[in-house]
């Protein structure tokens with residue numbers, strides 16, 4: 001073992017989702033394979049829920065929802081977060097700091113899954129810096145280049161030293177090698193961090209955003225996912241965990257106009273069917289858990305590999321309950337749905353987004369209306385719970401197209417389809433990215449960027465813009481219409 005120790009910290013991200021995130025498990029296995037001593041500290045918790053006497057079962061045990069805390073973690077600056085956050089929350093973070101410090105790790109890698117975890121991360125980082133010289137690097141699903149450029153300028157001094165954009169597997173080992181060959185100085189660690197950021201692709205110091213190192217590009221891809229070690233979740237308390245995550249693909253081989261999956265990662269890659277099935281079987285035997293959620297953007301980027309995985313699982317005779325996101329794709333057949341069912345798929349979510357072929361085409365999605373409808377109905381008919389995401393008020397959606405979405409959904413019964421609808425907003429794009437390419441593509445003129453939008457669950461910019469069909473009042477009216485339609489549709493059950 002090398003002398004450098006890394007502690008991977010799963011930052012609380014404040015959503016009532018009891019599943020652990022896959023990233024830290026894979027990263028731990030990778031750095032251990034490279035000879036480094038690695039531990040995961042899982043401080044994730046439902047930060048939006050305080051202990052309480054009564055609560056609805058879905059809100060978790062003995063906890064109650066606190067909207068004030070939601071507002072605080074979604075403040076538009078660190079100073080505003082400190083003004084609004086309650087003492088009980090900070091006490092919890094202080095306890096977490098003690099746990100992290102006890103690891104005496106030279107490098108701390110924060111995994112930040114959602115934007116609301118950013119201010120708590122900074123608080124933790126600042127507390128750690130009061131008594132330790134650990135280098136703190138933050139990365140995760142919340143970051144792409146533009147987010148880091150923006151947030152970099154908002155990160156206070158003596159907190160997070162480095163941001164990482166791209167795949168941590170390609171960054172952490174060279175970073176640990178650098179620390180091993182030149183220990184972090186007790187003072188002037190900032191200069192050291194800058195020097196490192198200049199050498200390792202995908203790392204940037206917050207003062208300048210990752211932009212200063214952008215010539216290095218985002219962190220390179222792990223070339224073949226088949227070579228990655230199996231995830232190591234040993235440090236998690238799994239007593240309450242019923243579903244494990246598994247990432248079988250990175251990025252996406254589609255190109256939806258609003259989506260940033262190709263910006264947070266490099267090229268599309270997917271594990272071979274055998275490698276994916278082997279890890280699934282290994283993890284389920286090791287941890288005694290049979291429910292898996294595939295955290296890749298989609299599970300059918302490579303249909304051949306998906307079929308291979310399903311066949312190997314079926315041949316293994318093991319029983320699973322599998323779920324994940326699937327793209328509506330004409331390479332898929334009815335037989336594929338049956339195969340997926342027999343492999344254990346019981347829940348699939350489609351990013352349908354609109355019931356209008358014209359709007360779907362402008363989104364870069366499959367526009368064939370009949371195929372989308374019949375494939376979703378077939379999914380339900382084979383026994384897989386079928387869900388669709390709808391993103392109304394897209395810049396190309398006129399009133400007629402909005403109506404088509406309602407008519408499309410109306411062709412399904414409550415037993416056939418679950419769906420949720422949310423309005424598209426320029427300040428919010430998939431994977432939390434702020435996608436200026438998108439703004440240009442639709443010839444939207446950005447008048448002003450007021451900064452972070454307060455109170456939003458996810459990363460959202462408060463933008464003022466013009467030239468699009470949709471404005472705030474149209475969006476609000478459609479939200480009302482969609483809610484009324486949904487109420488009526490549900491009552492038909």
Ligand code: SF4
Nearest residue numbers: 252254255256259297
């Ligand atoms: S929205 Fe889904 S299918 Fe489209 S590019 Fe993003 S991940 Fe791929």
